[in-house]
Amino acid sequence: MTERAPLPVRLVTFNVHHGVGDDGRHDLPRLARLLADVDADLICLQEVDRRFGPRSEGVDQAELLSRALEMDLAWGPAIDAPGPAGSEDGGDRRQYGNALLSRLPLLATEVHPLPGGGEPRSALRVQVGLTDGALWVTTTHLSSGSAADRARQAAAVTELQIAAPGVLVGDLNADAGAPELAALRERLSDAWQQAAARSDQGGRLSLHREAGLTHPARRPRVRIDQVWVTGGVSVADARVLDGAGTSDHHPLLVDLLVTPER
Template identity: 65%
Template sequence: MTDPSGVKPAPGPDQPPIPVRLVTFNTHHGVGDDRRHDLPRLAKVLAAADADVICLQEVDRHFGDRSEDVDQALLLSRALDMQLAWGPAIDEERPGDAPRRQYGNALLSRLPILISDVHPLPGTGEPRSALRTLVELDGGALWVTTTHLTTRSAEERARQVQLLRDLHTDSMETGVVVGDLNAAPDAPELSALRADFSDAWTLAGDRDDQARWRFWQRDEGHTHPARAPHVRIDQVWVTPGIQVVAARVLDGAGASDHLPLVVDLLVPSGV
């Protein structure tokens, strides 16, 4: 990490890497495959993951009837006793003194959040955004960018991915890009990401998913649709130097139409 003077402090001798458990999960605004909005069920799934950092997509804040007009981001952060960073993609006024109607990405963290900013992504149709945060580690720091790319076209996704790459500047040596990318890891539109990041699933020394009896699909990391996952669109991408110890697709307990992905990382210290 670079201090305000532009001088990066030298790491101490033989500092071990820092373990970080990270989850990414498209929550489908808390509505499960039984079509019920059940925020306690979602909170239970997230708590069971025992993560340091949780990156969520499709989160509602006073959005309307589909999520009982509650502030999901705040309620989840309180239920899990974690810090909250918020990145709306939709942000609309409502009449009178009603809270703003919002929808987007959230980051929950056990670790201190030092920086948080939101960046609209280019494209048409449903607005999309990226939530960029800097999380303080014990002896280091980690940039985490959470996003949800468009479903409209590969061309629009390519433009969005280029912006994600541009957000990660040279001074941000250690970081991850996570979320629902709506594309396979080897899709051409993700080429700008592959230039500087690596797919955590392929790097993981230990992998497990929810294939169960489908032995021909073991260890493929499929996360969607939840009842019969057959695509790997929920992903974690890491910069060089970050080790991926394990990657697992968790049982979502019916809390969403996606399944959560958890990765155990070893982040270089002194960065």
């Protein structure tokens, strides 16, 4: 039986801060240009607004980015509220959550609410088609306020992402070595540590060079934007790109080699 050759997949995960950069401006074309330049097969976004309100000018960011980049859209709201009172049928719903933009065929999409208090959190689980196979991708944004909630949420998303080959990405609001992410470490591998090559925004003489720090964008101190992989997925390259003009996070790019299961 001939062994399958691994398939290259470029993925980016990015908390886009509803399109508001460190200059305080909502500028979706600026964000779209950055995302177009990375030339990714899969773009996983957190903190995306759909007609949410004045902070993002009431626009459907997910749909506009999908059109601008000519990529298919999968959507997973964490907040889903009625539109303005007085409009027909309550108007378009106000939503906020996770999006996945894909050049690869979308085969299945699931949205899973996550446990915990405070701001609602969810995980968007998508199966994308590869040549003679498929890849599961889960995009999420864990609690910023409670380590206990993050632990419950990490356990829940780990259970979602045990199918191989698969990738779990997002803003986890904790370092990869934090106690509350133990469930991920038990069953998945940290792509930053697995990468054959790494680079980030730390300068040549910085003590934080190749540490993978992504937040805050102006002076990164923490590595909370992460990619985790199952068996069947290796990591050729991991790079923290410069997103300071478009968000309060930097995006993380990984070049993956995926071996589909028979």
